[in-house]
Structures are given as C-alpha cells and as structure tokens.
Amino acid sequence: MSRLYNVAVAGATGAVGEELFRILEEQNFPVGELLPLASARSAGEMIEFKGKEYRVEELTEEVFEGRDIDIAFFSAGGSISAKYAKYAVESGAVVIDNTSHFRMDPEVPLVVPEVNPQDIASWRETGIIANPNCSTIQMVLALKPLYDLYGSIKRVDVSTYQATSGAGKSGMEELVRQMQDFFAFKLDQSEHKAFAHQVALNVIPQIDKALENDYTKEEMKMTNETAKIMGADIPVSATCVRVPVLRSHSEAVTVTFEESVVVDVEKSRAALNSFEDVEVMDNLAEGIYPMPVTATDTDITFVGRIRKDIFAENILHMWVVADQVRVGAATNAVRIAQKWIEMEEI
Numbered sequence: 001m002s003r004l005y006n007v008a009v010a011g012a013t014g015a016v017g018e019e020l021f022r023i024l025e026e027q028n029f030p031v032g033e034l035l036p037l038a039s040a041r042s043a044g045e046m047i048e049f050k051g052k053e054y055r056v057e058e059l060t061e062e063v064f065e066g067r068d069i070d071i072a073f074f075s076a077g078g079s080i081s082a083k084y085a086k087y088a089v090e091s092g093a094v095v096i097d098n099t100s101h102f103r104m105d106p107e108v109p110l111v112v113p114e115v116n117p118q119d120i121a122s123w124r125e126t127g128i129i130a131n132p133n134c135s136t137i138q139m140v141l142a143l144k145p146l147y148d149l150y151g152s153i154k155r156v157d158v159s160t161y162q163a164t165s166g167a168g169k170s171g172m173e174e175l176v177r178q179m180q181d182f183f184a185f186k187l188d189q190s191e192h193k194a195f196a197h198q199v200a201l202n203v204i205p206q207i208d209k210a211l212e213n214d215y216t217k218e219e220m221k222m223t224n225e226t227a228k229i230m231g232a233d234i235p236v237s238a239t240c241v242r243v244p245v246l247r248s249h250s251e252a253v254t255v256t257f258e259e260s261v262v263v264d265v266e267k268s269r270a271a272l273n274s275f276e277d278v279e280v281m282d283n284l285a286e287g288i289y290p291m292p293v294t295a296t297d298t299d300i301t302f303v304g305r306i307r308k309d310i311f312a313e314n315i316l317h318m319w320v321v322a323d324q325v326r327v328g329a330a331t332n333a334v335r336i337a338q339k340w341i342e343m344e345e346i
C-alpha cells in the first residue's frame with residue numbers, strides 16, 4: 001500500500017463504529033485524515049485513534065465538502081445511509097455501507113471479500129459497496145467452500161441464534177439492564193425498547209419486521225443476499241431468533257446437495273478449514289465446538305458439529321459461529337476497503 005487514505009466513519013459512536021476504529025488500528029490500515037461522524041447528540045465527543053484524539057462531528061449534508069475523504073464507512077442505520085451516503089459519494093469518496101439500504105440494488109456490489117471479491121470492481125456504478133447482513137456473512141463463509149467442493153448446493157435451511165449486539169449498543173445494554181433487574185427481583189417492571197419482548201432469560205423468534213409471506217425481513221435478507229453474493233440461485237429458508245447473548249451469532253445450518261452427492265465429512269471439514277478466515281473446531285466426543293464465547297473478539301468464522309444427515313447421504317449439518325460486530329460488520333467492511341485499495345492501486 002503506497003499512500004494514505006482519508007477515512008470518515010458515520011456512526012462513529014455506535015457498536016460497529018467503535019469496533020471499526022479498533023480494527024483499522026489493529027490492521028495498521030493506511031489512515032491519513034480521520035473524520036468521526038455521529039448525530040448532533042454526540043458531536044464534540046472525543047474518540048481516540050492510534051494515540052491521537054479526534055473530535056466527533058455531526059453528520060450533515062455539507063460535512064464531506066472540501067474534506068477530501070477517500071473512504072466513508074456508514075453504520076448509523078438504513079435511513080441515515082439513504083439520506084447522507086450520496087453526499088459522501090458526491091465529494092469523491094467510496095462509501096462502504098453497513099446497513100441494508102443499498103444491498104439489493106442491482107447496481108451496488110454486495111461483498112464478502114473471501115467469497116466474491118471480484119464484485120468490488122463495479123463500485124464505480126454508484127460509488128457504494130454494500131456490506132451484507134451479519135447472519136448472511138458468516139453463513140456464506142461456510143457455504144462457499146462446500147459449494148466449491150460439491151459443485152452446487154440444492155438448498156439451505158438455517159436457524160439462527162442471534163446476539164443482542166445485532167441491535168447495536170442499546171440492544172446489549174437492554175440485556176444487561178434486564179439481568180440486573182432480574183437479580184433485583186424487578187424483571188417484571190423492566191423496560192424493553194430495543195426488542196419487542198423481554199430478551200433476558202428468553203428467546204424471541206422474530207428479528208426485524210414481519211412480511212406478508214410470514215417470514216421476517218431478517219430471514220428474507222439471508223435468502224436474497226446469499227443468492228446475490230454467491231452468484232447462484234441457492235434456495236435459503238431461514239428462521240431468525242434473538243437469544244440472550246451479548247455478542248456473536250450462532251447458526252444451525254443444513255445444506256442439501258444434489259441427489260447424486262454423497263457427503264464426505266472429512267473432506268468437508270478439510271475444505272472448510274482451508275478456506276480463508278474459517279476455522280473448524282469439531283470434536284463432539286471431547287466437547288469441542290464453537291460457541292459465542294469462542295468467537296467473540298476474533299475475526300474468524302468457526303464451524304463445528306459437522307455431520308452427515310441420519311437419513312439422506314446428500315445432506316450435511318453444521319454449526320457456524322462468528323463475532324457479529326467484527327466478522328458480521330466491522331471486519332468485513334475493513335476487508336472490503338483493503339481489497340478496494342488493492343484494486344485501485346493496480
């Protein structure tokens with residue numbers, strides 16, 4: 001990497017924004033100027049990056065003017081991206097957007113760099129590259145090596161166990177507050193704002209809004225985004241569930257291959273383990289499998305419980321766990337930026 005890049009982060013005070021700064025620092029990303037942006041509520045707050053203090057500014061239509069920003073990460077919510085991403089693009093920046101707003105726009109590439117890095121090349125159409133949904137990212141990281149090994153995938157059935165971090169800082173705070181209220185014998189009076197129901201000591205079989213087909217918007221994101229990223233018509237049927245975990249999503253994934261395929265568990269393990277940023281952790285007899293506490297604070301997608309279906313030779317089951325804030329959001333965004341730089345510098 002030969003030069004420095006000026007970076008803006010919209011949503012700098014949020015769960016994903018804060019993690020982005022950590023990852024940019026860990027990866028020694030070539031940051032020149034840094035512009036942290038948030039709402040008027042946090043304008044004036046200071047954030048630290050590489051030992052230097054930066055003042056948070058309010059995200060406005062004009063804030064990008066004359067700032068010469070090269071890369072603008074957006075993670076402040078879909079409506080904010082809808083309103084402000086265009087001003088960053090007009091000022092000459094590439095926008096790497098963490099929200100669902102642009103993901104299914106046919107002109108906007110939707111990228112998991114280990115799976116479809118080639119799609120980044122079309123970023124010039126709109127100036128925007130979309131970061132997929134967190135549950136989709138970790139699932140396609142586990143599907144891609146199996147797709148390559150067996151030549152195709154006939155369908156995928158997945159149930160998710162999604163952490164409260166998926167609803168941002170307020171989601172995590174709500175779980176902690178409710179647990180405190182439980183120990184103070186007042187959980188019945190505890191407020192819930194981030195989630196529609198009590199999340200502590202409970203599971204909620206709804207993430208995002210209900211759609212007319214009886215699925216939720218989160219479930220349809222997994223269906224639609226998987227096809228776009230994999231560039232293949234893979235039917236995905238999802239059940240997305242919120243669980244009282246702070247951070248890191250888990251998924252029980254069932255993959256059905258063509259009738260002629262006979263699943264080989266050892267070969268499947270080897271293919272998964274040799275895929276970039278994926279690690280197999282799988283020894284049931286010894287109690288070894290990934291869990292949210294295994295994945296939290298790492299950039300790895302862990303796969304365990306890999307097994308052949310009891311009844312059909314062409315079906316494989318697995319358990320996939322990754323840190324939602326990192327792999328599912330901030331790390332993927334930084335990896336996109338790194339690939340974008342590689343392509344731009346050729």
Ligand code: A2P
Binds near residue numbers: 013017039040041
């Ligand atoms: P703020 O802290 O000023 O509210 P999370 O996903 O953890 O809930 O974080 C959301 C992020 O999006 C925060 O940085 C938040 O800033 C930012 N944000 C929310 N609303 C706006 C807005 N209207 N304009 C700019 N940033 C916003």
